[in-house]
Amino acid sequence: MSEDDRRVVVDGVSKLYDRDDGGVQALEDVEFAVDDGEFVCVVGPSGCGKTTLFRIIGGLESATSGQVRLSGAPVTEPSPDLGIVFQEYHLFPWRTVRGNVAFGLEQQAIDAEAREERVDAMLDLVGLEAFDEAYPTELSGGMKQRVGIARALAVDPEILLMDEPFGSVDAQTRSMLHEELLSVWEETGKTVLFVTHDVDEAVTLADRIVVMGAGPGHVQEIVDVDLDRPRDRTDGAFAENVEYVRGLISE
Incomplete structure (x- = not known):
């Protein structure tokens, strides 16, 4: 398979922020690729440039050098081929659940x-069909994030790009959302690129984990997670994967 046959290719991406004190190198020569239908997590220590990389992949920010390609086409701006889910919910408070999910389709x-019909299908997919006329203020954090996922999927993107989407919910809700996200992923066959600081979360979800190092941000190693799903956090093999990735991050 050639590089441009991959669903996502991050090709030598570097990012330098110019400042009066000489500038900050946030990313340096970041390279990896994601296959169609694959679930890939990106982890790393604080300050390794995970969010900067997320924004560059999403077309929200430009690289200083290098390139991101989606299905062979360079990313130069946000694209309907990319459904983006942020940590903050970014729901429109004046719109109902149905109205929020419909927003991209209206555009x-x-x-x-x-x-x-599409909104109905997405609400059914994330289990919110009974809350279609509720407003964001009436929803729990987990429900708001499910609305965000439904909204991102409604326009039928090739790739779902997620930046620490479950970081602001409690552990029990996060575990439930992991199960629901994996169910959605298996049902839709979407390619998922998921940024997180939580190694346990990455091992729970990913086919492969891109482990980043800091100073400046770079790819330390790409780890295959060869565990059957659903994954048991009390299993020895799960713990071994977690410890290995944590060891890479601490190097």
Whole structure:
């Protein structure tokens, strides 16, 4: 398989922020690729440039050098081929759950009947069909994030790009959201690129883990997680994977 046949290719991406004191190198020569339908997590210590990399992949920020390609095409701006889910929910408080999920479809000028059918399918997918007329203030944190996932998937993107989406919910809710996200991933076959600081979360979810190092941000190692799903956190093999990735991060 050639590099441009991969769903996502991060090719020698570097990022330098110019400052009066001489500038800060946030990323240096970051390279990895993600296959179609793969679930890949990116982990690393604070300050390793995970969020900067996320923004560059999402077309929200430009690289100083190098390139990101989606299905062979360079990323130069946000694209409907990328569904983005942030840690903060970014829901429109004046819109209902249905209205939030429909937002991207409205921007694409999809007719009302097709739009409603798509929204219904997404609400069913994330288990929120009974809350379609609720407003964000009436939802728990976990429910808000499920709305965010449904909204990102509604436009049928090739890739779901997620930046620490479960970082602001409690541990029990996070565990439930892991199960739901994996169910959505298996049902839709989407490619998922998931940024997290939580190594246990990465081992729970990922096919492969891109471990980043700091000073400046770079790829330390790419780890295959060869464990059957669903994964048991009390299993010895799970713990071995967690300890190995943590060891890489602490180097």
